Amino acid sequence: MKNLTLKNITDSCRGTFRGDDSLLSREAAGVVIDSRKVEKDYLFVAIDGVKVNAHKFIPDTVKKGALCVVSHEDLGETDYPYILVESTGQALLDIAKLYRDSFDIKVVGITGSVGKTSTKEMIASVVSQRYRTHKTLGNFNNEWGLPITIFAMDEDTQVAILEMGVNHFGEMRRLSSVASPNICVITNIGIAHLEFFKTREGILQEKSQMIQDMKSGGTIILNGDDDLLSEMGPVKGAVPILFGAGENCSFRVTGRKSLGLKGTACTIHLPDGRSFDCVVPLPGPHMVSNALAGAAVGYSLGLTPEEIKNGIEKLPSMPGRNNIISTSRFVLLDDCYNANPVSMKAAIDVLDLAIGRKAAILGDMTELGGEAEVLHYETGKYASCHGVDLVCGIGRLARELVRGASENASTEAVWFETKEDFFKQMHNYLRDGDNVLIKASHGMDFPEIVNRLKGLS
Numbered sequence: 001m002k003n004l005t006l007k008n009i010t011d012s013c014r015g016t017f018r019g020d021d022s023l024l025s026r027e028a029a030g031v032v033i034d035s036r037k038v039e040k041d042y043l044f045v046a047i048d049g050v051k052v053n054a055h056k057f058i059p060d061t062v063k064k065g066a067l068c069v070v071s072h073e074d075l076g077e078t079d080y081p082y083i084l085v086e087s088t089g090q091a092l093l094d095i096a097k098l099y100r101d102s103f104d105i106k107v108v109g110i111t112g113s114v115g116k117t118s119t120k121e122m123i124a125s126v127v128s129q130r131y132r133t134h135k136t137l138g139n140f141n142n143e144w145g146l147p148i149t150i151f152a153m154d155e156d157t158q159v160a161i162l163e164m165g166v167n168h169f170g171e172m173r174r175l176s177s178v179a180s181p182n183i184c185v186i187t188n189i190g191i192a193h194l195e196f197f198k199t200r201e202g203i204l205q206e207k208s209q210m211i212q213d214m215k216s217g218g219t220i221i222l223n224g225d226d227d228l229l230s231e232m233g234p235v236k237g238a239v240p241i242l243f244g245a246g247e248n249c250s251f252r253v254t255g256r257k258s259l260g261l262k263g264t265a266c267t268i269h270l271p272d273g274r275s276f277d278c279v280v281p282l283p284g285p286h287m288v289s290n291a292l293a294g295a296a297v298g299y300s301l302g303l304t305p306e307e308i309k310n311g312i313e314k315l316p317s318m319p320g321r322n323n324i325i326s327t328s329r330f331v332l333l334d335d336c337y338n339a340n341p342v343s344m345k346a347a348i349d350v351l352d353l354a355i356g357r358k359a360a361i362l363g364d365m366t367e368l369g370g371e372a373e374v375l376h377y378e379t380g381k382y383a384s385c386h387g388v389d390l391v392c393g394i395g396r397l398a399r400e401l402v403r404g405a406s407e408n409a410s411t412e413a414v415w416f417e418t419k420e421d422f423f424k425q426m427h428n429y430l431r432d433g434d435n436v437l438i439k440a441s442h443g444m445d446f447p448e449i450v451n452r453l454k455g456l457s
Helices: 008-014 020-024 054-063 090-099 116-127 145-149 171-179 200-207 287-302 305-313 342-352 369-385 398-405 419-428 447-454
Strands: 016-018 030-032 042-045 068-071 080-084 108-113 134-136 161-165 184-185 219-223 241-244 249-260 262-267 275-280 323-326 329-333 358-362 390-394 411-415 435-437
Touching: 008 016, 008 068, 008 090, 016 323, 020 241, 020 390, 030 090, 030 145, 042 054, 042 090, 054 068, 068 090, 080 116, 090 145, 090 161, 090 171, 108 116, 108 171, 116 134, 116 161, 116 398, 116 447, 145 161, 145 171, 145 305, 171 200, 184 287, 241 287, 249 287, 262 305, 275 305, 287 305, 329 342, 329 447, 342 358, 342 369, 342 435, 358 369, 358 398, 369 398, 369 419, 390 398, 390 419, 398 411, 411 419, 419 447, 435 447
Parallel strands: 030 042, 042 068, 068 080, 108 161, 108 184, 134 161, 184 219, 219 241, 241 249, 329 435, 358 390, 358 435, 390 411
Antiparallel strands: 016 080, 249 262, 262 275, 323 329
């Protein structure tokens, strides 16, 4: 990997090299934190988990051919080289920064309360129409995931699209200082992680730290339909570019026409007066917003309207994220990767586009602090007022969601304590031909429900 000699690695993380100095010119072939993924000449960074001390796997990595190990434990005299650091977690970020800075590329940084991953996928689909593009792997957007994504960049990468997710103050600085984005995209400022940030203004403060770490001459792209983002002024001499439906937006959408669960037809307007008609292939108004973000990034990187249109229309679906699955009995809207009140309501809006009976299997939304029960109740009311015929709530907090939904007599609402309880009784509630939304916070493991429904015949 370019620039990742053991000397450069040691210097970047302010470590102490223990081993034969003749090895300092050797270059690592890869960097991993999972001992099972070590290959010959890899660097293994021993990051301890909550329950596992990664340092106990060091001998195994050496047997597999690891070139060197990064440790925050003094291993004493060894027959293999290692770099002693104060914190292996910080060292991982420092080494990732070293590798990122060895590339002369454009980096697109993405953050926001909701829709980071789907926006990342849209931007990647657009940008890849012209450039060799690297993007965040799955949801690897935290202090471990971002470095892993960076280390996976091929040396011919031209544009890297890096998603950054935070839930505590101070985390964004640690991520964005590594990513050093040229283009900063913020999707929205919602109420995810209110337990830690307390207010939307607190969320804005943390998310916008990414812009402070933007490279000189960079570009800021914000959702102009968000009340807080639309009021943001220039940062580091860069005037924010807005996307959305409002007249204040440089990248606007008009003429929306719902195609049901097949997506949305619309016209996208560019700031130079040009426009193009396109079909956003995944359903929901938030996907149109994502398309506008993709158009704004593509335009800033010099793509033509035709290239932007092709990237939008070729967007693939993703398991767990607005993924439409047709089975012999149901049309499933698999949006079960994660959930908060904003994304839950957005998914309900998508379900409302379906033709036929609509059912929503909804689970607990976590990290909502003291407002959790109220927010679940309001989400249930939202579902019942937006065309959902059946609400199945699963989990402790989802009981409030069901209570909110049951206030509308036209909505059947039923609560289950566990997924197992739901599986035992679901045949009493679901009907052939139903359009079924499945959504909950990640820890609820709702992909199990998707797989169970897919298997019914």
